[in-house]
Amino acid sequence: MSTSAPTGPHRPTTDSDTERWWAAVQNRELMVNACGSCGRTSLYVRPFCPHCWSDDIALRPASGRARLYTWSVVHQNGAPFDASTPYILAMVDLEEGPRLMTLIEQCSVEQLRADLPLVADFRTDDDGFVVPVFHPQPTEIH
Ligand SMILES: [Zn+2]
Numbered sequence: 001m002s003t004s005a006p007t008g009p010h011r012p013t014t015d016s017d018t019e020r021w022w023a024a025v026q027n028r029e030l031m032v033n034a035c036g037s038c039g040r041t042s043l044y045v046r047p048f049c050p051h052c053w054s055d056d057i058a059l060r061p062a063s064g065r066a067r068l069y070t071w072s073v074v075h076q077n078g079a080p081f082d083a084s085t086p087y088i089l090a091m092v093d094l095e096e097g098p099r100l101m102t103l104i105e106q107c108s109v110e111q112l113r114a115d116l117p118l119v120a121d122f123r124t125d126d127d128g129f130v131v132p133v134f135h136p137q138p139t140e141i142h
Pocket of ligand 1: 038039053054
């Protein structure tokens with residue numbers, strides 16, 4: 001028991017790179033890893049650019065706009081997760097390019113479709129930990 005474990009049921013494991021990304025999320029800011037050499041962005045957060053291998057890399061705010069790439073409806077999951085089911089686990093393509101695994105909220109399963117325009121939001125869990133979620137752009141839901 002020598003490793004530092006996440007302190008809650010939904011806690012991501014973090015290292016020094018992803019820690020900065022999660023710290024921004026706690027301030028309700030969604031960031032991408034931006035390369036000063038080739039100009040492309042990436043996620044997850046690494047100390048180098050996966051496109052050109054430059055280490056001229058810095059976190060930059062994302063627009064929060066994204067499109068739905070694929071999704072799965074989770075009806076059950078095992079302990080220690082206690083998330084209320086069902087929920088929508090999704091891969092979304094951020095406007096900046098990176099693909100992010102996240103949750104879709106404020107949306108019924110019937111409303112989901114590939115390429116659905118989404119906007120980022122932040123959900124504060126009971127213990128105060130903030131997680132990024134996405135919901136459809138309001139104009140997309142009729
Ligand atoms: Zn690069």
